Amino acid sequence: MKTTPLHPAHLALGARMGPFAGFEMPIQYTSITSEHLAVRGWVGLFDVSHMGEFWIRGPQALAFLQFATLNDVSRLKVGRAQYSMLPNAQGGVVDDIYLYRTGEEEYLMVVNAANIEKDWAHLQALAEGFRVSLEDASDFFALLAVQGPRAVATLQKLCEVELENRKKNDTFMGRLVGKWVRFARTGYTGEDGYEIFVAPDEVGAVWQALLDAGATPCGLGARDTLRLEAGFPLYGHELTDQTNPLCTPLAWVVKTQKDFYGKGALLEAPCPRRLVGLLVEGGVPREGYRVWQGEREVGVLTSGTHSPVLKKGIAMAYVDSSLATLGTSLEVEIRSRRTEAKVVEMPFIRSSA
Structure with a gap:
């Protein structure tokens, strides 16, 4: 069973741990309900370092991602992100993802923890013929989610970069408690907040600073109830290799004006x-x-x-x-x-x- 860099911190807080996607993860610290309500009413802090991260770089990175994903990547400016999906050849979904454009020819893709190996193999196969390089950087990132109506104010006390006026899906670099991190105004709870990409050996200091600033540690139990209230899908449940996204409220992700992998099968299903x-x-x-x-x-x-x-x-x-x-x-x-x-x-x- 894998662990995240914050595993000792979870044990020290008395978290109830359990298996998830091959990781031992905190399910709850106090109760799912109290953690859920802390996010809805104040600010919650999640360790989501089990998620996978892939770099996609090169002169044909955009062309490759247009083919490999369902949303319109051409609309992404540097410093912006979008929700999307990886289609398969049968009209189903390999995974749902978040894609961040971090440079002119550079993108960061965040994938579900249970699908890291599957997604990596799928993308490598699709990349043949494109002038693009792929890097599985999952082991080089820790990831925190700071969510709730007081999330931005809590983070702002700990950094100098301006956070309040950033738009949803903005992403940018800055220092947080002296650590160089990537901020992304994204999340999986339906509340405002940021996700913080940070080096694994520096995440402990950021985690502790956020707890000291008043954030409530929250486990995967509350993450699940929050995403359900927000109507967000969970891969392996609402989305699978067999489910057609056009049969869901997420059909808006499918941009039919472009060519993408498995387009014919998806449209005909x-x-x-x-x-x-x-x-x-x-x-x-x-x-x-x-x-x-x-x-x-x-x-x-x-x-x-x-x-x-x-x-x-x-x-x-x-x-x-x-x-x-x-x-x-x-x-x-x-x-x-x-x-x-x-x-x-x-x-x-x-x-x-």
Whole structure:
């Protein structure tokens, strides 16, 4: 089992650790609910150093990434980032990613921890014929996420570079508690904040300074409930090698005006079921639970939890396309008992930022 550079710090804080994507990671420090509410109400701090990072450089870096990803990379100016996906040849998704343009011919791609080896092999194969160099830099980065309505103010106290007026998806270099880091105004919680790329041997000092400044340490349990309230997908759940992104609310990522790998298969793949958000009135919905309309099974949950903010069950599910309309009444089977559910708009809650 791999560990992040902050593993000793997590143990010192008494975190409950557990396996995730081949890493031993903190699941929670106090409780998932208290950590979740700390992010919604103040500022939370996550160790996400398990994520993978790839450098893509060269005179044809843009052309290569236009072909390898679904979003329009040509729109990225230096210092900007975008959410995107890596399509496969069958109309499914290899992974969902974040792409940062860090120079004229240089990009940094952040990939999911469970997919590092798969994504690396996929990109290397696609790069043949392009004048581009790839580097797996996953071991050379630690990554922190500082999220919440007080995230920017908390960070600002510890650095000289201006943070408040930066736009969502901006990325830039600066010093944080004396350490040279990359700031990115991105995140996975639905709240304002930054993700901080820092050298592994310097992340401990940054982590401790943020805790001393009032940030609450948060584990992967709260990260999951937060991303669900925000309507964000998790690869292996909402997105897989078999799921067509055009059958999800993330269809906006697919820029059909350009050529990309597997374009024909993706555009031709049908959508017998679509990904929707469900508000569940009773019980706690979980992945794999079945969705019904009357006596007909019409779908399955991909993720589910109890929302600490709404105090109700929330879930994402693939349901028959004819039932994906907002307001449709369905039922979710929870432990052999069916409870009312309704198709609702995502995100389930919206940040005030």
